[in-house]
Amino acid sequence: MPTLASYGILSASESSHEREVCPVCRGDYKRCRLEICPYLKGVRELLRKIQSSRTVFGSSPPSALIGSWGYPKVLAGPLVPPIQADTSLFDQPARWLEIPLNDLLAMRVSLIRGKRPTRVIDARRPDRILEVLQEIAMAERPLDVELEFEKEPVISPSFHVRASPTGPSAPMRKALIAENPSVPKPVERIISDFDLKASEAVYELYRSGLSDQYIVRLLSIGLLGQKRWRKLVPTEWSITAVDDQLGKRLRSEVRQNPWINEVRIYSSYKHFNRITVFLLPGPWMFEVFEVWHKGAGLKLYHDSELPGDVDRYPENVGGAYHALRLPVLEHLSRERRQASAMLVAEIYEGWIPLGVWRFREICRAALASPPQRFDDLNEALQALRRLIDFPMEIIFHQSRVLRFHLEQTRLPSFIEIL
Numbered sequence: 001m002p003t004l005a006s007y008g009i010l011s012a013s014e015s016s017h018e019r020e021v022c023p024v025c026r027g028d029y030k031r032c033r034l035e036i037c038p039y040l041k042g043v044r045e046l047l048r049k050i051q052s053s054r055t056v057f058g059s060s061p062p063s064a065l066i067g068s069w070g071y072p073k074v075l076a077g078p079l080v081p082p083i084q085a086d087t088s089l090f091d092q093p094a095r096w097l098e099i100p101l102n103d104l105l106a107m108r109v110s111l112i113r114g115k116r117p118t119r120v121i122d123a124r125r126p127d128r129i130l131e132v133l134q135e136i137a138m139a140e141r142p143l144d145v146e147l148e149f150e151k152e153p154v155i156s157p158s159f160h161v162r163a164s165p166t167g168p169s170a171p172m173r174k175a176l177i178a179e180n181p182s183v184p185k186p187v188e189r190i191i192s193d194f195d196l197k198a199s200e201a202v203y204e205l206y207r208s209g210l211s212d213q214y215i216v217r218l219l220s221i222g223l224l225g226q227k228r229w230r231k232l233v234p235t236e237w238s239i240t241a242v243d244d245q246l247g248k249r250l251r252s253e254v255r256q257n258p259w260i261n262e263v264r265i266y267s268s269y270k271h272f273n274r275i276t277v278f279l280l281p282g283p284w285m286f287e288v289f290e291v292w293h294k295g296a297g298l299k300l301y302h303d304s305e306l307p308g309d310v311d312r313y314p315e316n317v318g319g320a321y322h323a324l325r326l327p328v329l330e331h332l333s334r335e336r337r338q339a340s341a342m343l344v345a346e347i348y349e350g351w352i353p354l355g356v357w358r359f360r361e362i363c364r365a366a367l368a369s370p371p372q373r374f375d376d377l378n379e380a381l382q383a384l385r386r387l388i389d390f391p392m393e394i395i396f397h398q399s400r401v402l403r404f405h406l407e408q409t410r411l412p413s414f415i416e417i418l
Helices: 043-051 101-109 128-138 185-191 198-207 212-220 235-254 319-335 357-367 377-387 392-398 400-407 411-417
Strands: 055-060 064-066 073-080 112-119 143-149 169-177 263-270 273-280 285-294 297-305 340-347 372-374
Touching: 055 073, 064 128, 064 212, 064 235, 073 128, 073 143, 073 169, 112 143, 128 169, 128 212, 185 198, 198 212, 198 235, 212 235, 235 319, 263 357, 263 377, 273 319, 273 357, 273 377, 285 319, 285 392, 285 400, 319 340, 319 357, 340 400, 372 377, 377 392, 392 400
Parallel strands: 112 169, 285 340
Antiparallel strands: 055 143, 064 073, 073 112, 143 169, 263 273, 263 372, 273 340, 285 297
16 A cells, blocks of 8 residues: 655655745844845835834734743733724734735734733733723724834744734833724623633624634633633634634534535635645544645645544644634524534645644635535546545545545445345
8 A cells, every 4th residue: 555655745754834934034034045035025124113212102902912822921912003094904814815915914013012021810900000901902903003122123934834923122121102093792792701611701702793813802801711710822723722612612513403404515725825625424523734835746634523432632733623623513503404524625736834824715715616516426426526636545544534424334335235
């Protein structure tokens, strides 16, 4: 039997999947070979505006960032661009698919980050600066914020797989809000409920129609959960936690629904990423093949869940697994149907890591489009072969979902035999 290596593929254990850097400068912008670095484009002008006074005044989208380095003492602070305008787009991934990649990157790196060492448990008894951060996180719309830094902000390019990049950063001495934030009533009610578990709070906010990003912000800044357990949660962790918690709730609902009655294929390509969704009639199960096209070779990551499996963290695909699972469960929940799902996420050269949001939103876009429909599984697999840009034999070699469907004795066939 051919091995993955025979297809020019490195397995997940052979390379790091937690951090990606710019393929040109490898994260060291001083060594960049491009005449104009896409990361730094426009950022130097921002620095000139704020270096003389060490202050920035602008409209936060609203947005705040909690780092993970040094946990349980982390760097927390708001993200503020030095402009006064409607900056809501800066923190709304649901609207980013139609923005050119360079424009999206320039928009994100214009967000200046104030940071301050803070214990995660201080969320329960915040000082004045942390109170300001929590007020920013609660806001429904952009609000004017003034930051005063201890020293000049510096640029430190860093691209992470789960979180979107930010711009210059500096230790923060002071943070002030210039207006009263507008807070939706469901948010006021839930953050005031000190007996509600964080998982229940996340689900109630989601059912109230609030965006994933908004819920992530509230969880990250320590505003959800029972009073004695509230704490700051690094933003990267919060993103995965919200996707996972919502997915588990929807999964329990979907498992009660009747199966779909045909094989379906959905697909969408945006920002050098293609998501292909393969749905089969059957009990809920889920599988992801994450394939990075790098030069002449590929890097493959794979995780799955089948009936009877114990919930575990997807060590290979990581947070992208939960980001892809949620849209599929949302789609099936709306249809009041159940299916077995296999997803192929292909990442092509040209993508600069800006977070797992693009998996979630591209998958949603794919599921919003008309699918290819098949009554015959073999025909559907041939159509899948034509859609993906790597050997179909890799999927046959590793897929647990396909193996289940190809080898499982179906009840209708068993009844016919009797």
